[in-house]
Amino acid sequence: MIADSTIAIMGLGLMGGSLARAVAGRGARVVAYDRNADHVEQAMRDGIVSAALGRDLGGLEEADVVVLALPVDATCLAMPLLARRATKARLLMDLASTKRSVVACAEAAGVGERFVGAHPLAGSHRSGWGAARASLFESARVFLCPTPSTAPAALRMAEQLWHHLHARTEAMSAEVHDVEMAWCSHLPHIVASALARTLHEAGLPRSALGSGGRDMTRLAGSSTAMWTAIATDNASAITEALTSFEARLRELKEAVASRDATRIRSMLETGREWFAETSAQAEGADAAG
Amino acid sequence: MIADSTIAIMGLGLMGGSLARAVAGRGARVVAYDRNADHVEQAMRDGIVSAALGRDLGGLEEADVVVLALPVDATCLAMPLLARRATKARLLMDLASTKRSVVACAEAAGVGERFVGAHPLAGSHRSGWGAARASLFESARVFLCPTPSTAPAALRMAEQLWHHLHARTEAMSAEVHDVEMAWCSHLPHIVASALARTLHEAGLPRSALGSGGRDMTRLAGSSTAMWTAIATDNASAITEALTSFEARLRELKEAVASRDATRIRSMLETGREWFAETSAQAEGADAAG
Numbered sequence: 001m002i003a004d005s006t007i008a009i010m011g012l013g014l015m016g017g018s019l020a021r022a023v024a025g026r027g028a029r030v031v032a033y034d035r036n037a038d039h040v041e042q043a044m045r046d047g048i049v050s051a052a053l054g055r056d057l058g059g060l061e062e063a064d065v066v067v068l069a070l071p072v073d074a075t076c077l078a079m080p081l082l083a084r085r086a087t088k089a090r091l092l093m094d095l096a097s098t099k100r101s102v103v104a105c106a107e108a109a110g111v112g113e114r115f116v117g118a119h120p121l122a123g124s125h126r127s128g129w130g131a132a133r134a135s136l137f138e139s140a141r142v143f144l145c146p147t148p149s150t151a152p153a154a155l156r157m158a159e160q161l162w163h164h165l166h167a168r169t170e171a172m173s174a175e176v177h178d179v180e181m182a183w184c185s186h187l188p189h190i191v192a193s194a195l196a197r198t199l200h201e202a203g204l205p206r207s208a209l210g211s212g213g214r215d216m217t218r219l220a221g222s223s224t225a226m227w228t229a230i231a232t233d234n235a236s237a238i239t240e241a242l243t244s245f246e247a248r249l250r251e252l253k254e255a256v257a258s259r260d261a262t263r264i265r266s267m268l269e270t271g272r273e274w275f276a277e278t279s280a281q282a283e284g285a286d287a288a289g
Numbered sequence: 290m291i292a293d294s295t296i297a298i299m300g301l302g303l304m305g306g307s308l309a310r311a312v313a314g315r316g317a318r319v320v321a322y323d324r325n326a327d328h329v330e331q332a333m334r335d336g337i338v339s340a341a342l343g344r345d346l347g348g349l350e351e352a353d354v355v356v357l358a359l360p361v362d363a364t365c366l367a368m369p370l371l372a373r374r375a376t377k378a379r380l381l382m383d384l385a386s387t388k389r390s391v392v393a394c395a396e397a398a399g400v401g402e403r404f405v406g407a408h409p410l411a412g413s414h415r416s417g418w419g420a421a422r423a424s425l426f427e428s429a430r431v432f433l434c435p436t437p438s439t440a441p442a443a444l445r446m447a448e449q450l451w452h453h454l455h456a457r458t459e460a461m462s463a464e465v466h467d468v469e470m471a472w473c474s475h476l477p478h479i480v481a482s483a484l485a486r487t488l489h490e491a492g493l494p495r496s497a498l499g500s501g502g503r504d505m506t507r508l509a510g511s512s513t514a515m516w517t518a519i520a521t522d523n524a525s526a527i528t529e530a531l532t533s534f535e536a537r538l539r540e541l542k543e544a545v546a547s548r549d550a551t552r553i554r555s556m557l558e559t560g561r562e563w564f565a566e567t568s569a570q571a572e573g574a575d576a577a578g
Contacts, residue, residue: 121499141499183491184498188484188505190545194538195480196560202472202533207567209473210410210430215504216477221564224557232548239546244491246538249483249531256479257528259521268513271485275510278496 001157002164003027008053008063008086010078012039013223014123015095016069017132022165024048025134031059039129060085065093065161071229072096076105083109091157093118097181097226098233099145099174112147116158117174119143119181120167127223137167145174182237187245189219189227190238196220290446291453292316297342297352297375299367301328302512303412304384305358306421311454313337314423320348328418349374354382354450360518361385368398375400380446382407386470386515387522388434388463401436405447406463408432408470409456416512426456434463471526476534478508478516479527485509 005028009016012034020043024030033053034040043049053059060066066086068075075094086092092115094102099117106115122140142162146155159169196217199206206217231238248267255263294317298305301323309332313319322342323329332338342348349355355375357364364383375381381404383391388406395404411429431451435444448458485506488495495506520527537556544552 123499123501180493180497183488183493184502187487188498188502190541191480191484191538192501192505193557193560194534194541195477196563197537197541197556198476198530198534199472200559200563201537202530204469204472205567206564208469209477210412212412212481212508213473213477215507216481217560217564218504219501220557220560222561224554224561227557228550228554231545231553232550235545235548239542241487241491242538242542242545245484245487246535246542248486248490249480249535249538252479252483252486253528253531253535256520256524256531259524261517261521264520265513265517267486268482268509268516270489271482271506271509272511272513274485274489275495275506278494 001160005029005064006031006062008032008060008066008089009049009069010034010053010057010067011069011074012043012049012129012132013069013226014127014131014136015120016067017043017129018122018134018136019067019069019095019165020048021132021134022137023161026164031063033057034129042129057081057085060089061087063089065089065091065157068092068094068096070094070096071226072098072102072233073229075102079105079109079111083111086111090114091116091154091161093158093161095120097185097230098178099143100178101233103145103147103174107147107149112149113151114154115147116150116155117145117147117177118158118162119145119177120162121185122167123222126221127226137162137165140167142167142169143177144169144171145177146171178234179237182234182241186230186234186238187241189222190231190242191245192217192219193227290449294318294353295320295351297321297349297355297378298338298358299323299342299346299356300358300363301332301338301418301421302358302515303416303420303425304409305356306332306418307411307423307425308356308358308384308454309337310421310423311426312450315453320352322346323418331418346370346374349378350376352378354378354380354446357381357383357385359383359385360515361387361391361522362518364391365394368394368400372398372400379403380405380443380450382447382450384409386474386519387467388432389467390522392434392436392463396436396438401438402440403443404436405439405444406434406436406466407447407451408434408466409451410474411456412511415510416515426451426454429456431456431458432466433458433460434466435460467523468526471523471530475519475523475527476530478511479520479531480534481506481508482516 007028008031010033030049031051032049040052066089103117120142296317297320299322319338320340321338329341355378392406409431
């Protein structure tokens with residue numbers, strides 16, 4: 001289904017750029033838009049993109065599949081124009097990290113039937129076309145969130161596309177997706193950023209850290225535009241997760257401040273047991289990732 | 290200096306076991322004690338340890354170098370016995386992650402002149418003899434903290450030993466060491482553990498996380514005995530670092546809760562700039578580690 005298709009990709013950052021490389025490598029014709037025209041030109045010079053889409057998305061009419069690889073706020077803003085221009089496409093998909101508002105925007109713009117929200121659980125603290133690679137989605141989990149009116153054929157087409165790229169798909173509602181991501185992804189990102197800012201204010205450079213401290217601050221290097229969009233879009237669920245984390249942290253801090261070895265150890269044990277339950281499995285994925 | 294020496298190692302966990310492997314591989318005769326006699330027997334079967342030290346440390350008299358590779362509380366408890374038994378040794382060293390109380394114990398036990406506190410910034414979330422490897426200290430930074438009365442010859446001997454193992458040494462006072470570690474190492478560990486407990490209570494297994502979330506919780510798998518000892522030993526400095534982190538986290542949470550994109554982005558930018566300042570350097574070390 002990829003070969004002989006025209007796939008339009010809006011946004012040639014890490015996600016969109018990697019998708020462009022992956023589908024171009026499998027014979028698709030890729031047309032692209034990026035607000036930075038240099039990125040499109042570079043992608044054309046690299047032989048990945050065949051044609052540039054104009055700012056008004058002229059050229060989108062010929063696309064079989066349209067992928068929005070933009071921050072979540074820009075994705076919603078682009079939806080009405082997409083609805084007007086993508087007349088032929090049977091599958092419209094986004095790649096943003098939150099899904100509830102995007103799915104609602106697609107429905108409101110009248111493209112719900114052809115729309116599937118996608119969130120590949122693949123990434124890097126690096127961003128931009130320079131960081132894009134065709135193998136990014138191999139073995140990755142991709143969450144697919146249909147709208148209330150997504151046609152079964154559109155969902156099936158989205159699954160096939162990701163399976164062609166050797167990703168594994170999991171379908172769920174946008175609401176369930178966003179709450180789970182608040183805990184599993186957004187909370188760790190916020191924590192890493194706050195930790196980075198703490199060390200910055202203490203005057204300690206990242207080079208002073210050991211491998212553990214570097215692990216704990218790597219996410220602070222992520223795209224701030226993307227993460228600002230995620231944080232505002234999923235604010236309620238993230239705030240709830242942060243409140244829970246603050247309570248666990250406070251308990252541990254109080255035990256440390258009072259040098260209560262029994263309580264400290266008991267809390268560390270709970271964390272270690274949680275780690276050990278799935279560590280073999282997760283570390284295997286680490287090694288592959 | 291390692292070949293033809295007898296090096297006594299107390300504690301065959303990740304640190305002590307790795308040191309045993311490293312010095313045995315360079316020709317030292319290694320004698321060892323571990324509260325778990327099975328570990329010593331295994332190390333003897335593996336051809337690393339030549340003889341077991343008794344529970345009263347009988348046999349320590351013949352050692353040229355004695356290394357305490359125990360949790361910090363056990364290190365202090367063992368110091369008087371060490372002072373009585375290690376009659377020949379010209380260098381006594383510990384490997385604990387905090388240095389102030391150990392250095393004070395050594396001084397109080399009357400071995401300050403021969404004592405050098407060492408903290409190799411090498412580790413793993415794994416622990417025990419099974420995780421020990423001869424290469425653990427290669428390219429690692431090792432902090433050396435002399436007592437007020439450490440003889441220059443003892444400090445020089447400690448430096449030579451670590452340089453033989455291809456580690457880099459940095460000498461500083463135990464006080465400076467412990468404060469810096471509170472921010473660079475102990476704070477990230479406590480945060481990782483609190484994050485693990487948060488996810489545990491939310492019913493989310495570690496296998497649900499992406500690579501970023503796994504990075505952020507790996508330290509939760511560390512030895513709880515060791516980290517309880519560190520947390521109680523360095524409680525004041527850690528509490529100060531945690532208080533600062535809580536304030537940075539609260540600011541970010543408030544910005545998220547109020548969906549204030551400008552403030553969120555500004556805070557994320559501060560973290561990202563801090564990350565970028567030394568990321569190339571630190572990521573190089575990651576790749577090597």
